Each structure stands twice: as structure tokens, then as C-alpha cells.
Amino acid sequence: MTTPTAEGTVPWPEETAARYRQEGLWRDLPLHAVLMESAKGREDKVALVDGDVRITFGELVDRVEAAAARLLDIGLRPDDRIVLQLPNSWQFAVLTLACFRAGIVPVMALPGHRLHEMRAVAEVAEARAVAVPERIKDFDHRRLAQQVAEEVASVEMIMISGTAQADEVSLDDLLRPSASEDSPKEKAGGIPQPDPDLVLMFLLSGGTTGMPKLIARTHNDYDYNIRECSRVSGLSEDTVYLVALPAGHNFPLGCPGLLGALFAGGTVVMLSSPHPVKALQTIQNEGVTVTAAVPAVAQRWIDYVEETADLPDISSLKVLQVGGSRFPDELAARVRPVLGCTLQQVFGMAEGLINMTRLDDPEEVITTTQGRPVSSADDIRIVDPLGQDLPDGQPGSILTRGPYTPRGYYRAPEANERSFVEGWYSSGDIVERRPDGNLVVHGRDKDIINRGGEKISAEEVESLVYRLSAIEMAAAVAMPDPSLGEGLCLYVKLREGENITLEQVRTELTDAGLAPFKLPERLEIIDEIPMTRVGKINKKALREDVRRRMEPSSTSQTNYDREGERDGHP
Ligand code: OOB
Numbered sequence: 389m390t391t392p393t394a395e396g397t398v399p400w401p402e403e404t405a406a407r408y409r410q411e412g413l414w415r416d417l418p419l420h421a422v423l424m425e426s427a428k429g430r431e432d433k434v435a436l437v438d439g440d441v442r443i444t445f446g447e448l449v450d451r452v453e454a455a456a457a458r459l460l461d462i463g464l465r466p467d468d469r470i471v472l473q474l475p476n477s478w479q480f481a482v483l484t485l486a487c488f489r490a491g492i493v494p495v496m497a498l499p500g501h502r503l504h505e506m507r508a509v510a511e512v513a514e515a516r517a518v519a520v521p522e523r524i525k526d527f528d529h530r531r532l533a534q535q536v537a538e539e540v541a542s543v544e545m546i547m548i549s550g551t552a553q554a555d556e557v558s559l560d561d562l563l564r565p566s567a568s569e570d571s572p573k574e575k576a577g578g579i580p581q582p583d584p585d586l587v588l589m590f591l592l593s594g595g596t597t598g599m600p601k602l603i604a605r606t607h608n609d610y611d612y613n614i615r616e617c618s619r620v621s622g623l624s625e626d627t628v629y630l631v632a633l634p635a636g637h638n639f640p641l642g643c644p645g646l647l648g649a650l651f652a653g654g655t656v657v658m659l660s661s662p663h664p665v666k667a668l669q670t671i672q673n674e675g676v677t678v679t680a681a682v683p684a685v686a687q688r689w690i691d692y693v694e695e696t697a698d699l700p701d702i703s704s705l706k707v708l709q710v711g712g713s714r715f716p717d718e719l720a721a722r723v724r725p726v727l728g729c730t731l732q733q734v735f736g737m738a739e740g741l742i743n744m745t746r747l748d749d750p751e752e753v754i755t756t757t758q759g760r761p762v763s764s765a766d767d768i769r770i771v772d773p774l775g776q777d778l779p780d781g782q783p784g785s786i787l788t789r790g791p792y793t794p795r796g797y798y799r800a801p802e803a804n805e806r807s808f809v810e811g812w813y814s815s816g817d818i819v820e821r822r823p824d825g826n827l828v829v830h831g832r833d834k835d836i837i838n839r840g841g842e843k844i845s846a847e848e849v850e851s852l853v854y855r856l857s858a859i860e861m862a863a864a865v866a867m868p869d870p871s872l873g874e875g876l877c878l879y880v881k882l883r884e885g886e887n888i889t890l891e892q893v894r895t896e897l898t899d900a901g902l903a904p905f906k907l908p909e910r911l912e913i914i915d916e917i918p919m920t921r922v923g924k925i926n927k928k929a930l931r932e933d934v935r936r937r938m939e940p941s942s943t944s945q946t947n948y949d950r951e952g953e954r955d956g957h958p
Pocket of ligand 1: 712715735
């Protein structure tokens with residue numbers, strides 16, 4: 389394999405790959421072929437809904453084929469990378485599928501990312517294009533794309549959803565249906581099929597390092613990921629799947645997500661925000677049967693239903709998947725009584741392994757565990773700090789490998805050294821395996837903050853904080869948050885005679901281009917940062933400290949007021 393993306397990936401060992409093929413887990417189908425198959429005989433059925441836009445399977449296949457050809461016509465080549473930062477919209481789905489068809493590799497950025505993240509992923513991926521909307525709310529994504537293009541040499545093209553300027557590629561034009569004036573190539577659909585063993589797309593890791601890492605997923609592995617998740621979530625052509633989380637995230641994309649729903653012959657409904665008013669109304673209007681939420685979103689939906697008279701009728705909803713961070717047992721127990729649907733807990737990761745409770749599991753399993761692997765080919769070990777296997781019932785670090793868990797990050801040998809041990813991926817989660825095989829997530833030993841399902845690397849935030857000359861030492865730690873589970877508290881030691889406010893820190897990090905969801909919400913200025921005996925910052929002590937400070941008796945002026953920030957994605 390000599391393509392640029394293949395060179396930076398860590399492939400599965402040959403004999404393992406051969407076994408996955410032989411067992412039929414890897415089918416050697418390019419992913420768009422699965423869509424073509426599901427579209428057959430359903431040409432007039434609605435595949436995709438986005439507000440007033442309704443696209444049938446026939447139209448979807450046509451647009452995807454035409455757009456794939458146009459991507460090549462404008463000068464992109466198979467294996468080129470496009471950083472995709474689009475809100476949940478029909479354009480997201482069509483462009484993603486068109487990339488898959490052409491063998492062009494989308495890099496799944498999130499709408500909340502800013503220059504710091506976009507530049508980093510464009511650089512690592514050596515992207516040739518960036519696809520953005522003009523704006524989301526009051527943020528100018530065109531300007532962001534222009535900055536990325538100015539700073540990253542490989543980026544030559546800006547694709548705009550909305551009104552494109554002369555030097556930009558118009559996505560509305562690129563993604564339009566085929567027409568008689570199209571080139572013969574577009575009509576013939578004669579572009580080469582991508583090799584299913586090659587990179588399909590890059591997902592972003594919610595990892596621990598200073599910069600986001602890319603996870604190369606192949607056609608073969610992601611096809612299997614989607615198939616197993618669809619089976620365990622009971623998807624069929626009757627499925628109406630609501631995309632309420634950011635579509636570029638693995639969970640709503642392929643677990644089983646929008647791709648699973650399309651491949652099952654079901655209908656996908658795109659919604660730009662999981663706000664309960666919109667989401668519940670959409671469930672009623674479109675007859676949504678399944679959707680995915682992070683715990684913070686599920687909690688808002690539950691609270692909203694309990695507090696509101698005259699609600700939309702959401703009885704079509706059969707399954708609510710919840711994952712991304714730990715769903716508290718007490719909340720899990722309220723899903724069926726309040727929302728009237730089956731809860732499916734999902735403990736997954738962009739790096740691969742997906743665990744789910746089964747729809748027919750006893751209520752106790754559904755409400756107190758995070759399920760078990762979706763595939764019998766997933767291997768799991770629970771180990772102690774020395775790497776020794778632990779018996780069931782004892783929490784330890786989870787290691788995993790399998791047919792849809794790649795063996796390394798893209799172009800990241802150092803991170804691979806730490807996160808992959810002899811082919812096993814170590815996610816940094818502390819997990820107990822019960823005798824019935826179900827997993828319970830107890831915590832983690834990785835240095836991240838999980839803010840309502842959005843992962844924040846402490847190191848990434850700390851490294852930017854050091855730009856403030858007043859700060860001598862900094863530590864970002866998780867603090868309890870009633871709605872998001874965790875928030876970010878920044879501890880700092882100041883240089884002699886200096887002072888600083890939370891607002892100054894937030895402004896500095898914003899100016900550095902950090903995504904808003906990663907900004908600290910509380911600042912604690914202390915005389916000495918506690919250290920462990922081996923000379924590392926004692927984050928456990930700091931987490932306990934902030935917990936104490938937040939107890940009702942103690943008051944603090946430094947907590948950031950986040951009201952108004954809660955309409956968007958968590
Ligand atoms: C999902 O993927 P990522 O890549 O954003 O984050 C993975 C990490 C896990 O290692 C774990 O720390 C945490 O998120 N996590 C959970 C969890 N689900 C994910 N922690 C506790 N309980 C859960 N149910 O978050 C993701 C990807 C696919 C499907 C679902 C979630």
C-alpha cells in the first residue's frame with residue numbers, strides 16, 4: 389500500500405486480516421456499494437430529511453455519484469483529504485458519501501472546533517480542502533477556513549455551504565443532482581471504485597495529547613462496525629433515525645448512526661441541535677424511532693418531558709441510545725418511565741470498540757451497565773497497573789483489539805507507544821466486567837475532562853495557558869457539573885506579583901483559537917500546585933480540592949456563568 393494515507397496507518401497483521409476476511413467480517417466492499425444495495429428497489433422512498441428538504445434514495449444515489457465525479461473534476465484525486473466541518477445537514481451526508489464514493493478521505497472535524505484544532509488536523513492530514521458553512525450562529529466559519537488555508541500549505545480549496553464567493557467551491561453546486569449538461573463521466577458513473585482496504589475517513593480522537601489525533605478507519609472496518617451496531621440496535625427499513633449529536637462524531641455517524649440507518653433502507657433526519665423543544669417536535673413530525681444522545685442531552689429531554697404540559701407525541705420513539713460519558717444509574721432508570729422507550733447504553737470510542745446493552749436485556753442490565761461488545765470478534769482484557777489480567781468483578785484498565793479497532797493512530801508513533809500495547813488499544817478507561825459479560829465503567833486513568841461527552845485533553849489546554857506570562861504553573865482538572873457531568877477547572881500558580889482573572893484566561897485561549905467547549909469555567913489561584921512523589925502534578929488532589937470548594941457551604945466568585953451556552957451541542 390503506497391497511498392499517502394496508507395503510509396501513516398498501522399495495519400492489522402496480515403494473518404489477522406486474512407481471518408477477518410475468511411470469516412466474512414471484512415467483505416471487501418467499498419462503503420458506497422452498501423448504499424447502492426440498500427437504495428435498490430427503494431428509489432422513491434425518503435432517505436434523508438433536513439427541514440423542508442426531502443431526498444429519496446434514488447436522488448441520494450444520483451447526487452452522490454454526480455458529486456463524486458465533480459470532486460474529481462475540480463482537481464481532487466482519490467486519497468486526497470478534505471477537512472469537513474459542516475453542521476448536521478443534508479450537505480453533510482451527501483458530501484461524506486460522495487467522498488467515500490470517490491475515495492477522497494473526509495477528516496471529521498466538529499462544528500465547535502476553531503483555528504487551533506482545524507489547523508492541527510489539516511496539517512497532520514495534509515488536507516487539500518476545507519468544507520465549511522458560511523456561519524454557525526455568530527461564528528464566521530468562512531474566515532476560519534481562510535485562516536486554515538493561509539496557515540496550512542497543503543490547503544488549496546475552500547468549499548462553502550451557502551453562498552460561495554468567486555474563489556470558493558460552492559457545495560450547493562457540487563452536491564446538486566446530475567443533469568444533461570454534465571460531463572459523460574458524471575452520467576456514466578464511470579469513476580474507479582476505491583480499494584476497501586484503504587482509508588475511508590479520519591475520525592478525531594478525544595485523546596490525551598497536546599494535539600488532536602487522527603484515527604484512520606478503512607472501508608472494511610467501518611462497514612463491519614456499522615453492520616454489527618445496526619444488528620444490535622435492531623435497525624431495519626422501518627427505522628427513522630434522528631441525528632441530534634454532531635454528525636461527524638463516530639456515535640451518530642456509524643454506531644449505527646446515520647450510515648447504519650441509510651444502509652438498512654431506513655430514513656435519516658438531520659437536526660442542527662439537540663434542544664428538547666426542537667428534538668421532541670421532530671420526533672413527532674417525522675415519526676423518529678431511534679436516536680443517539682449523550683447523557684447531558686438525555687437528561688434535558690427527560691427533565692423537559694417531566695416539566696412540560698402539552699408535549700409532542702413521542703410514542704414513535706422505540707430506542708434511545710445514550711453514550712459518550714457515564715450515564716448515571718438514577719437517570720438511566722428514568723428513561724423508560726418518562727420517555728416511554730428502551731434505553732440502549734453505548735460505551736464506545738472513535739478508536740473502535742463499541743459496547744451496547746441489548747434491547748431485550750433485563751432492566752437491571754440496561755440501567756446499570758454499559759453493555760458488552762457488539763461483535764464476538766472483539767477481544768477485551770481488564771488489567772491491573774502491571775498489565776496482569778484481573779478476574780471478573782474487579783475494575784481495571786480495559787484493553788481491546790478487534791476487526792474494527794485500528795492498531796494505531798495516524799502518523800503518531802509516540803502516542804502509539806503509549807496507547808497501543810502489542811496490538812491492544814488501551815483507552816484509559818477503568819472498567820469492571822461482570823460475570824454476565826456486561827461492562828461497568830468506573831472511571832478513567834487518562835488525563836482528559838469529559839464535558840458532556842466532549843473530550844478535552846488537559847495537556848492541550850495547559851500548553852496554551854502557558855502563553856500567559858503571569859502563569860508559572862497550570863493544571864486543568866475535571867470538576868463536577870450537575871448537567872454536563874464534568875466541567876473544566878483550571879488551577880494556576882502565578883509568578884511573583886502577578887494576577888489574573890478567569891475572563892483573561894478565556895480571552896487568551898479564545899485568541900489562540902481553542903474551541904469554546906474547551907475553555908475553563910472556573911479558575912483557582914493557589915500558592916503551590918501539589919505534586920506526587922514522582923514529581924508529577926497531583927491531579928487527584930486537585931479534583932478532590934475543587935469538589936470540596938464546590939460544596940454548598942463554600943462560595944466562590946470565579947465560577948463562569950454559562951447560561952445561554954446550552955442551546956447548542958453539549
Ligand atoms: C465516544 O467516542 P469518543 O472517541 O468521543 O470517546 C471515547 C471515550 C471512552 O474512552 C470513554 O472514556 C468515554 O468516551 N465514554 C464513556 C461512555 N462512552 C464513551 N464513558 C462512560 N460511559 C460511556 N457510556 O464517546 C463514543 C463513540 C461511539 C459510540 C458512543 C460513544
